Amino acid sequence: MTPFTVVIPVYNEEALLFPNTERLIAYLDPLGLEYEILIGSNGSTDLTPQLGEGLRQRFPQVNFLHMPERGVGRVFKTLVAQARYPAIVSIDMDLSTDFDFIPRALAMLQVGHVIVGVKKKGIQQRSWLRKLGSDIFVRAVRLLLDIEYDDYSITAKAYRTESVRRFLDVIDEGSSYVLSICYLIQRAGGEIIQVPVSCVDWRPSRFNLANEAIYKFRHLFRFWLKFRVDRLIRWLNVDSGQFS
Template sequence: MRPSSRLTLCGGRARARLRALCISVRSPQPTHIVTETKYSIVVPVFNEAESLPELYRRMCAVMDGLDGTCELILVNDGSQDGTPQLLRALQAADARVRVLEFSRNFGHQMAITAGLDYAGGSAVVIIDADLQDPPEAIPQLVAEWQRGAQVVFAVRAKRLGESWLKRSTAAAFYRIINRLTELHIPLDSGDFRLLDRQVVLALREVREHHRFMRGLSVWLGFRQASVQYVRQERFAGVSKYPMRKMMRFAADGITSFSYVPLQLATTLGFIAASMALLGIPAVLLLRLSGYYAFEGQATTLSSVLLLGGVQLIFLGIIGEYLGRIYNEVKKRPLYILSAQLGFTDSRRDIPKP
């Protein structure tokens, strides 16, 4: 089947751009047939139909310049636009492209996990599809890996096109999590990074459901390095991480690696109990001496409301930890695949989801 017929499901401008790209790879050269992959590039994709043609074009240029065989693993996280059709067309046109399709939206971190599970490269790069992280920075990560680093972080020297609120909350989050945990996540780093094969195999052994991949790759250890790059504006579309998802992501990061919120509840409980133990004798003494300065109910009501509010807050924190335990003991799969395209080689070390 010719590439043009494969693209009948793709619409509008994206279809035309993709057809032009597919023509150039209509007859893949033998070098594109992966026998022993050196580099795997994992790209989580969610409703990125507008960005995919440009992403593929730039990825091809990067892969052609690397010193070994490459595979591009595109993980469709339950997209609802034209993304699935575009991914299938790319895979049919280029033997280096592999596609994993989720049965529904399982989330960005699970998409990364699936890509790592199926990656066959000696070095695995994780990068988002929105092109804020430029594919052209991948050779910098590879150079550090070739110098012996096993985890190479891409650190944002500048963040173009992001609001002051997003920049400030991101900076605060990394500082908070580094203080609350024993991890040291490089400031202004994201999911864009390179992992050595040994690190990927170690990550596959970690099957927790509430995943904070940025923390897990630091927690594993190994030799780590970083490179700096300029984070670009989004190529097309809107961010898939609204404030609500960012707050949930931050909660997953803190609760996955720190018990400090629970310890804080215990500390405040001891402080409140100590104040009560000191306050009761003082009130009794004032009452017996005939001097009682606490007229009315306002003070009592305020104290009860304050303590009640604090208790509810910490009950919620305890509930967050209990909810995570509940999700773990159910032992459900981390993700469910509806399709695997382009994986012609046998990969016996793929873990169960």
């Protein structure tokens, strides 16, 4: 199987950073594949930057970076630019989704450009409010854009590194980057495959959920406007750089 880069964005994760990275390494090492783990913090105000540096020194396969500005998409883009390997798997620091998403997604990247881990197709133990929020958003995306995926959260997603790099300068700098990537890659004729993923997540979110909701819908609306322009461009028959 392809060598791969695990990408983990973090914000104030001093409690989980060390133990969960060790758990992840204990899972990945026996797979016998070449890999690296890239952890990116932005805006963390706790001990995350110092602990991340400690992780980097202790484990040769771990790299850590810290940026002062917030914006989980901003750090994701930086990590994608730095990734050493052709496949990227992105998970959360709370390790709330099943580890076996990683080998399953890597196998599927032979065919797909993006693998979307879908919590609602697996066993999910999360608050009803989060499930409802995700459902409403998925329906809104289906209604406004021409894409039909079931999970735009940042966790349990896998990408061909080169496919995401094509769009790095236009991918969103907040948490809607998954939506941006799915939209742009589908539009360019890429293959996106959905797989069920199990998730246990009772931890309070690191995101401010009210602000997130406003931001996500605003971003969706902007995308919708752009989509209309795109349709006009296609109608006028202008080339938009398709995947071969």
